[in-house]
Amino acid sequence: MVRFIEIFRPFARFLPDVKKPERRVPFNEKLAWTAVALITYLVMTRIPLYGIGKEGLADPFGAMRVIFASSRGTLMELGIGPIVTGGLILQILSGSKMIDVDMTKPEDRALFTGASKVLAVIMTIFEALAYIIGGAYGAIPIQNQLIILLQLAAAGIVIMLLDELLQKGWGLGSGISLFIAAGVAQRIWWESIAPVGPMSDGKYLGALVAFVQSLMMRSPLQEAFYRGEGLPDMVGFLTTLAVFALVIYVNSLRIEIPISHSRYRGFRGKFPIKLLYVSNIPVIFAAALFGNIYFISQIIWSRLNPTGANFWMNLLGTFEVAGNSYRPSGGLVYYVTSPKSLSEVAQDPIRSLVHIFLMVLTCVFFAKTWVEVSGMDAGTVAKQLIDSGMQVGGFRRADVPIRQLLSRYIPTVTILGGIIIGLVASLSDFLGAFGSGTGILLTVGILEQYYQILARERVAEMYPALRGILGK
Numbered sequence: 001m002v003r004f005i006e007i008f009r010p011f012a013r014f015l016p017d018v019k020k021p022e023r024r025v026p027f028n029e030k031l032a033w034t035a036v037a038l039i040t041y042l043v044m045t046r047i048p049l050y051g052i053g054k055e056g057l058a059d060p061f062g063a064m065r066v067i068f069a070s071s072r073g074t075l076m077e078l079g080i081g082p083i084v085t086g087g088l089i090l091q092i093l094s095g096s097k098m099i100d101v102d103m104t105k106p107e108d109r110a111l112f113t114g115a116s117k118v119l120a121v122i123m124t125i126f127e128a129l130a131y132i133i134g135g136a137y138g139a140i141p142i143q144n145q146l147i148i149l150l151q152l153a154a155a156g157i158v159i160m161l162l163d164e165l166l167q168k169g170w171g172l173g174s175g176i177s178l179f180i181a182a183g184v185a186q187r188i189w190w191e192s193i194a195p196v197g198p199m200s201d202g203k204y205l206g207a208l209v210a211f212v213q214s215l216m217m218r219s220p221l222q223e224a225f226y227r228g229e230g231l232p233d234m235v236g237f238l239t240t241l242a243v244f245a246l247v248i249y250v251n252s253l254r255i256e257i258p259i260s261h262s263r264y265r266g267f268r269g270k271f272p273i274k275l276l277y278v279s280n281i282p283v284i285f286a287a288a289l290f291g292n293i294y295f296i297s298q299i300i301w302s303r304l305n306p307t308g309a310n311f312w313m314n315l316l317g318t319f320e321v322a323g324n325s326y327r328p329s330g331g332l333v334y335y336v337t338s339p340k341s342l343s344e345v346a347q348d349p350i351r352s353l354v355h356i357f358l359m360v361l362t363c364v365f366f367a368k369t370w371v372e373v374s375g376m377d378a379g380t381v382a383k384q385l386i387d388s389g390m391q392v393g394g395f396r397r398a399d400v401p402i403r404q405l406l407s408r409y410i411p412t413v414t415i416l417g418g419i420i421i422g423l424v425a426s427l428s429d430f431l432g433a434f435g436s437g438t439g440i441l442l443t444v445g446i447l448e449q450y451y452q453i454l455a456r457e458r459v460a461e462m463y464p465a466l467r468g469i470l471g472k
Contacts, residue, residue, distance in 0.1 A: 004099045005090075005111045012114030015121065016157065018164040025170060027457045034171040034178065037162045041179050044158070045071040049151055051144035066187050066439045067287040069179040075155040078127050079183075080176050082156050083163065084288040085127075086119030091285065091366070094373050117160060124156030125149070130299050172453050177446040184439040188240060191232040191434040199231055207232040207434075228343055235342075236432035243428045243437060247444040250420060251276050255409055259385065259392055271385070271392075273406075276421065277413040278376065280445035282366035283421050286359060287438050290336040293317075297333040298326050338429035338436075345430050352430060360422030367418035371410070378406035 025033075052073060065072065070079025090112065093099045102108045131152075132145045140148075163175030190206075197204035203213045211234050214224035227233040256270035297317030305313040308330075317333030319326040328334040335354045339345045345352045371377050375384075382403040385392070392402055421441055428437025435443070 004093075005101050005108070005115050008115035008118040009111060011118045015114075015117050016161060018161055018168050018170070020168045021170055030170065030172050030457065034166060034173070037166055037171055037175055038178055038182060040162060041069070041076070041159070041175075042182065044075040044155060047075045048073055049075065049077060049148055051140060051147045051151075066183055066436055067180070067284075067442070068291060069176075069183040075151060076159075077131065078124060078152055078156060080159060080163075080179055081288070081291065082123035082127055083116075083120045083160055083176060084284060085123045085292055087116050088285050088288045089119055090116055091369060091373055120160055121153070121157065124153055127295070128152035128156075130295070133299070133303070172457065173446075173450055177442075177449065180439070181443050181446040181450075184435040184443045187439065188434040192237060194232075200229055201227055201231065203227075205232060207234055207237045211237075226342075228341065230340055230432075232434060233432065236434055239428060239431040239433045240435070240440065243424065243433050243440045244444060247424060247441055250424075251444065251448060255413075257392060257405070273409050273413055274417075275413055276417045276445075277410065278367045278370050278417055279449075280421070280442045281370045282363040282418050283425055283438050283441050285366040285370075286362040286422070286425075289362060290359075293336050294328070294333050297331065302326075338426060340429060341432050342430065352426075356423065356426045359426045360419050363422035363425075364415055364418035367414050371414050376410070378403050378410045381406055381410070 065079070068079035068081040068084070070076050070081065090099075094101050094112075101112055128149050132140075132148060159175070159179075165171055166173055166175045166178065192206055193208050194206040195204050195209055196206075199205055199210075201210075203210040210227065210232070211224055225234040251274065253275040254272045256272050259269055259271045294317075298319055300313060301317055301319050304310070305318070308314055308318050315331050317331035318329050319333075320329045321327070328337045335351055336358055338355055338359075339348070339352055375381075379399075382399055385402060386399060392405060425437040425441055428440060433440060
């Protein structure tokens with residue numbers, strides 16, 4: 001019987017592929033390829049789609065763009081959303097044991113990667129069609145619709161290849177992570193100092209610029225710090241700084257298990273188990289899930305239920321058009337979309353509590369799923385330590401005692417980490433943090449990963465004898 005994941009094998013052969021380098025890529029060359037990938041992405045965020053109208057249209061994905069590194073009306077309209085969604089589908093299926101895949105086998109890992117690429121292309125075409133059919137670009141001729149579809153499909157494949165370019169070893173880190181961090185950094189910078197305006201309160205958009213204006217105008221202190229109406233203000237700016245500091249601190253908390261090498265008695269070290277054991281993976285998948293609920297419910301509402309007459313469709317979501325974006329007003333989508341200010345929290349505190357509960361529950365689910373799928377569970381880690389020649393002080397060098405030791409910590413920190421990042425992501429949004437709480441969580445994790453990658457690369461470059469230990 002053919003396994004589900006093998007269905008994608010014939011299709012994966014037709015997709016472009018980036019080959020692994022057959023030589024050791026120097027550090028400076030990796031930096032160059034990483035810069036090329038980032039510049040290509042930034043250029044694509046500035047190239048408008050050919051064939052769409054110039055009028056201001058409602059944005060069906062406005063609230064989620066910072067998470068998916070997308071840009072309205074450009075080649076990056078869909079951003080990394082299709083890639084993350086394709087991976088999300090496979091992670092859920094494999095985590096729930098609905099598909100049979102053994103990530104310890106190289107063949108299954110290759111099948112999983114190929115299936116992820118095929119699903120990413122399928123999701124790119126699906127989301128592009130949903131945008132077009134859902135009227136996101138207004139009424140446009142059929143030939144323009146086909147041109148837009150081809151543009152978005154081509155852009156999705158380019159982003160997938162850029163991500164693969166970095167992950168295969170030509171560059172540093174992951175393209176998806178790089179693009180998310182770049183998008184969040186742009187948003188934080190823009191909302192902090194953007195000299196655009198005047199806005200509805202008579203001040204410029206940037207929070208710092210508006211704060212200086214308030215001091216010069218001798219406005220009341222409350223007005224200087226809090227602007228309302230979703231405008232960037234000093235409350236959001238200070239919240240952004242506080243969340244960065246909090247996440248960096250929490251990310252540094254860890255339990256260190258002393259280990260030594262069974263052959264080299266002088267070699268001793270520590271195996272760290274961080275409080276945020278699964279890093280930012282759960283919040284990426286949670287954002288992808290909530291984003292797709294938002295996207296699909298908006299398409300269904302605008303095409304099939306604009307008057308809200310269908311009770312069952314209302315359970316999924318209803319919207320109201322506010323300016324150039326859709327604002328959820330009811331149904332499931334109302335609760336998976338976070339309030340963006342304290343005034344919205346005060347208007348409907350029940351919504352805020354339900355959103356926190358859903359975010360935390362989803363993050364915990366994906367944290368547990370990722371630990372099982374990615375080989376970070378106690379049994380797999382214990383086997384890796386033994387296979388690498390390591391042993392834990394005071395314990396026999398055997399699978400069972402080491403697994404039992406790790407089982408004291410890994411399940412607990414997995415659940416606690418999911419709860420913490422769910423709370424931080426939700427509460428940061430309530431206080432209007434720039435770039436969203438989820439965006440800040442992702443950016444801190446990404447920056448830490450890049451710091452570790454750069455440190456390893458520099459050590460491997462300076463001390464070639466250590467490349468085997470560092471996996472280079």
